Amino acid sequence: MQKKIPMRQCLGCREMKPKRELIRAVRSPEGEISLDFKGKKPGRGAYVCPNADCLKKAIRSKALERALASAIPEDIYDALRGQMEGGNG
Template sequence: MPKKIPMRQCLGCREMKPKGELIRVVRSPAGEISLDFKGKKPGRGAYVCPNPQCLARAKKARSLERAFSAPIAPEVYEALEEQMKAGEAQ
């Protein structure tokens, strides 16, 4: 019997994709928001495609703010974009 693949919805394009193809954005218990490429950090998670356009759509629709029930500063989005570009380089 094949192993079940967990599916998650991207907050930008709203498509269901395998969890391994998406990047987890996490809000730590301390309130810090960052990208979690391994999927192991503690805290509330939301998923975005590894595509800067999906992050831009999520920012425009304020999807991350709704997912985390907290306002997100523009500097945080800029840091997420930089982390996403650095993650692509690895």
């Protein structure tokens, strides 16, 4: 029996990737945007590859805003940039 890997679409390159390889941004039921590294926060999620190019595309196309139906605070983008530039573990 093969285990099914959950796949999600990156908002930058639009490729389907295993969920665990993507960074998840989540909008809580209260409307707060945060990054979710464990994939367990409740709320609406959006995914992007841990890759600066994909992040740039997602920012430029406002795909994150659209996916979460909310404005994204600048500090969230900063945190994402930090993740991608600082190397991901």
